[in-house]
Amino acid sequence: MNSMQGFWIAMARLGGGWFHSEWWRYWDCGAPLEFVYAPLVPCLERMGSRGSRNSCRRWLQTVSGLIYCLGPVTLFVMAWLLTRAPGYAFAAAAALSLLAVAVFLAPMLSLAPAFLDARRLYLMVVWDETPHMAALAMLRL
Amino acid sequence: MPTRYFAQASSASLFQSSVYGVSILWLLVRYLLHRGGIVTSASSTAWSGVTAAPRKPNRRRTNLNSRDGSMSVAEGWLEDIRRPFRSKERLRVPEVIRAVGYAALLLWLNAYVCREMFVRYTRA
Numbered sequence: 001m002n003s004m005q006g007f008w009i010a011m012a013r014l015g016g017g018w019f020h021s022e023w024w025r026y027w028d029c030g031a032p033l034e035f036v037y038a039p040l041v042p043c044l045e046r047m048g049s050r051g052s053r054n055s056c057r058r059w060l061q062t063v064s065g066l067i068y069c070l071g072p073v074t075l076f077v078m079a080w081l082l083t084r085a086p087g088y089a090f091a092a093a094a095a096l097s098l099l100a101v102a103v104f105l106a107p108m109l110s111l112a113p114a115f116l117d118a119r120r121l122y123l124m125v126v127w128d129e130t131p132h133m134a135a136l137a138m139l140r141l
Numbered sequence: 142m143p144t145r146y147f148a149q150a151s152s153a154s155l156f157q158s159s160v161y162g163v164s165i166l167w168l169l170v171r172y173l174l175h176r177g178g179i180v181t182s183a184s185s186t187a188w189s190g191v192t193a194a195p196r197k198p199n200r201r202r203t204n205l206n207s208r209d210g211s212m213s214v215a216e217g218w219l220e221d222i223r224r225p226f227r228s229k230e231r232l233r234v235p236e237v238i239r240a241v242g243y244a245a246l247l248l249w250l251n252a253y254v255c256r257e258m259f260v261r262y263t264r265a
Binding site: 061062064065068069071072073076077080084086089090093094097098118121124125 | 230236239240243244246247248250251252254255258259
C-alpha cells in the first residue's frame with residue numbers, strides 16, 4: 001500500500017461519527033475533521049463499513065473502483081448535455097477510459113506505451129489519486 | 142499529326158503534372174460527395190441525371206430542421222454552428238435511451254478494466 005491510502009483508511013476507521021465536528025489529531029497538530037482534506041472518500045468508506053461486514057480497507061478499494069467507473073460516465077453526461085451529440089460524447093468518454101491523453105503533458109514519459117495503457121488506473125492505485133478523481137467526476141456534473 | 146515519343150516531347154513539368162493529378166483526385170472526391178448526397182457540388186448540373194444517385198434522406202437533419210428532407214448533412218452542420226445553444230433543446234426519449242445505453246457501456250468498460258478492485262482485496 002502506497003501513498004495516502006492508509007491515511008484514508010485511518011480517517012474512516014478513527015473518524016468516529018463522521019458528520020459531527022470532531023478533532024482530527026493526526027494531521028497538522030490537530031484540525032477540525034470536516035476541514036481535513038477531501039472528506040468524500042473516507043466518508044464513503046465509513047458508511048460502507050458500517051453498513052456491511054467489510055472493513056474500511058476493503059471499502060477503500062470498492063469506493064476507488066466506483067469512482068474510477070464514474071469518471072468517464074460523468075464526462076459523457078456533461079459532453080452529451082452540452083453538445084446534445086451522444087455519439088461524440090461517448091467517443092470522448094471512451095477515449096478517457098482507454099487512452100492516457102495526459103501523458104502529452106509530461107514529456108519526460110515515453111509516450112507511445114503510456115498512451116495506450118490504463119494510466120488512470122495506475123494513478124489511482126499506486127499514487128492514490130482517488131479523492132482528486134472523485135472531485136473531477138463530481139465537477140463534471 | 143503523327144505522335145512522336147522521345148525524351149524531350151513531354152512539355153508538362155513535374156509541378157504541372159502534380160497539379161493535374163491532384164485536381165483529378167479532387168474532382169473524384171467532389172463527385173463521390175455529390176453522389177452520396179453529402180455535398181451538392183456546383184457542377185451538379187453536369188452530373189445530374191446521369192451520375193447522381195437518389196438522394197439519401199438525412200434522418201437526423203430531416204427530422205429536426207427540414208421537414209421536406211431537402212437539407213443535406215453539410216447544411217445541417219452549418220445550422221448547428223449558427224445555433225450555439227443546442228443544449229437548451231428539449232430532451233427526446235430516443236436520445237435519452239441512446240445516452241443511457243452509452244453510459245451503461247462505459248460503466249461496463251471501466252468496471253471491466255478495474256474489476257479486481259471489487260473482487261480481490263489487498264491484505265495490507
